[in-house]
Amino acid sequence: MARRGLFTMKKKFLKLVIIILLMNTFAALAIAQDGFQLYYQAKKLLYQREYDQALQTFDSLKTLYPDSKFLDDAEFWSGYILQRQKKYTESFRSYENLKKQYPTSAWVDDAEIQQIGIAEKMATTGDRKYIDFLVNKLHSADKSIKYQASVSLGKLNDPRALPGLRQIANNGDRDMGRMAKSLIQQIESKKTARPPKGRIIRRPPQEIQDREINKRTMQPSPKKQQPKGTVQTGKKSLPPKSQQRQQPIAKPKKQQPKSPTKK
Numbered sequence: 001m002a003r004r005g006l007f008t009m010k011k012k013f014l015k016l017v018i019i020i021l022l023m024n025t026f027a028a029l030a031i032a033q034d035g036f037q038l039y040y041q042a043k044k045l046l047y048q049r050e051y052d053q054a055l056q057t058f059d060s061l062k063t064l065y066p067d068s069k070f071l072d073d074a075e076f077w078s079g080y081i082l083q084r085q086k087k088y089t090e091s092f093r094s095y096e097n098l099k100k101q102y103p104t105s106a107w108v109d110d111a112e113i114q115q116i117g118i119a120e121k122m123a124t125t126g127d128r129k130y131i132d133f134l135v136n137k138l139h140s141a142d143k144s145i146k147y148q149a150s151v152s153l154g155k156l157n158d159p160r161a162l163p164g165l166r167q168i169a170n171n172g173d174r175d176m177g178r179m180a181k182s183l184i185q186q187i188e189s190k191k192t193a194r195p196p197k198g199r200i201i202r203r204p205p206q207e208i209q210d211r212e213i214n215k216r217t218m219q220p221s222p223k224k225q226q227p228k229g230t231v232q233t234g235k236k237s238l239p240p241k242s243q244q245r246q247q248p249i250a251k252p253k254k255q256q257p258k259s260p261t262k263k
Contacts, residue, residue, distance in 0.1 A: 036070065038057055038064070075097060076107040091118060116134065151183065158187075162184060
């Protein structure tokens with residue numbers, strides 16, 4: 001009886017081991033089918049700063065496993081890699097795809113924060129699309145996004161950032177409040193220093209103006225121009241020789257011989 005009981009316990013133990021092994025196998029297959037291995041490999045390459053290989057691996061994950069639960073992760077990190085490579089237009093588009101395709105993803109807020117940083121850089125090129133994006137985020141219900149957009153617009157000296165910056169100055173922490181106050185002062189000084197519309201007349205410094213005035217007061221009065229051909233001689237000017245009248249030359253008188261005196 002004791003041997004039969006021991007045999008029965010060994011049999012049950014073997015069944016339990018087999019069940020556990022099967023469960024692990026199915027779990028491994030499920031993980032493989034979900035693309036976890038590719039996702040793990042891509043993240044490892046990302047941390048090693050092998051950006052091109054990491055980006056290719058994330059793309060393979062999205063292609064081979066279209067139903068994977070790691071697709072939104074792959075999209076976010078793809079945008080991050082492109083951003084690190086300074087491919088800002090492609091990175092901005094990748095973050096936008098994440099928000100549209102996976103609106104309930106936990107990465108949506110992070111994607112918007114990254115987009116604000118990209119928009120700030122691209123707005124300096126004069127592209128109105130990125131400026132409009134920042135202005136639109138000023139009305140976000142999420143305060144972190146609203147404040148981040150206000151700071152970015154403030155760095156661009158856009159007065160539309162002032163309401164959000166004032167809120168940060170009053171309600172934010174010490175560092176954020178100090179930065180907001182600095183941006184407010186910068187924007188307001190730009191507004192007051194703006195020249196009036198129309199033609200700008202640049203005046204020389206006061207020293208140059210005084211010097212010019214002194215020169216004018218010290219200069220002698222301009223001389224009257226003499227007509228051409230006149231000869232300057234002392235007090236009076238004489239006409240040219242061609243215009244002077246020729247006076248007749250008096251002939252010397254003949255001297256009469258003196259009569260001899262009588263002795």
